[in-house]
Amino acid sequence: MRLAALPLLLASALLAPSVSAEVHEVKMLNRGATGSMVYEPDYLRIAPGDSVKFIATQSGHNAASLPGLLPEGAEAFKGRINQQIEQTFNVPGLYGIQCIPHLSMGMVMLIQVGEPAATPPSLPSTLPRRAADRLAALLQREAAQ
Secondary structure (H helix, E strand, C coil), X not given: CHHHHHHHHHHHHHHHHHHHCCEEEEEEEEEECCEEEEEECCEEEECCCCEEEEECCCCCXXXXXXXXXXXXXXXXXXXXXXXXXXXXXXXXXXXXXXXXXXXXXXXXXXXXXXXXXXXXXXXXCCCCHHHHHHHHHHHHHHHHC
16 A cells, blocks of 8 residues: 555655745736836745746736846746736846836836845846836835845
8 A cells, every 4th residue: 555655645746846836916007006107016025936927907018027137047038018928937036027118117126036145136237217216226125124
């Protein structure tokens, strides 16, 4: 009887990490609780292997990785305008996310995968001012918690 249960036990142990992965939802909005042209929520802390579903709640938005604010070894991604996209984050680190058409209006967010680094990252110098200001505020808010 014990030998018969061994393959089942082994299979469940191998599949356990994929079962525990979560899918988090982020809405892309023209106006939200924190202002205009926002992601809600604008900051997520997730585990490696979790996914984020970016929901095109209102038209004209997309979700894409922000060049210069991506962990080493992570692959860049870019969703299409007005399309929902689900992205899995396997590489630990801090990910900057942008809405390409509204980057200059500050439509950005941060996703922390795993534990934060001991020192905060430096933001890309090429960011538009409103995007840089919003990301800096997110970093400060999360550091204070």
